[in-house]
Amino acid sequence: MSQFSTHGILTIITLPSDIPVLVNSWNLNGGGSWTLANNWRSAVTPNSVGGIVNFTSNITSGSSVALNGNKVAGKVILGDWDN
Numbered sequence: 001m002s003q004f005s006t007h008g009i010l011t012i013i014t015l016p017s018d019i020p021v022l023v024n025s026w027n028l029n030g031g032g033s034w035t036l037a038n039n040w041r042s043a044v045t046p047n048s049v050g051g052i053v054n055f056t057s058n059i060t061s062g063s064s065v066a067l068n069g070n071k072v073a074g075k076v077i078l079g080d081w082d083n
Contacts, residue, residue, distance in 0.1 A: 025054040031063035034071060050074035 024046040032039045040046065046053050054077045055065070 023052040023054060025056075026059060026065070028059070030059060030061070031065050033066045033068055035066075035068045046073060047071050048073070052077065 024044065025041040026039065027041045028039050035045050037043045037045055049072055051073050052075045053073045056077055
């Protein structure tokens with residue numbers, strides 16, 4: 001969490017279940033910049049209220065993702081998708 005204070009703020013906002021949810025998955029085998037569209041499977045950088053950001057698919061070791069400014073998400077998945 002200490003990196004957020006120098007590289008941006010990640011705000012997680014939960015919404016009622018009737019709000020549409022966008023899921024975006026990290027596309028790299030390690031760290032990188034949140035703001036580069038090619039770093040995401042959907043080729044769109046996530047930054048939406050209620051969106052789900054999934055880092056579980058490719059990152060296999062300790063990595064840093066640079067926020068490059070403030071970001072908003074409804075849920076951030078750092079472990080198993082099923083949990």
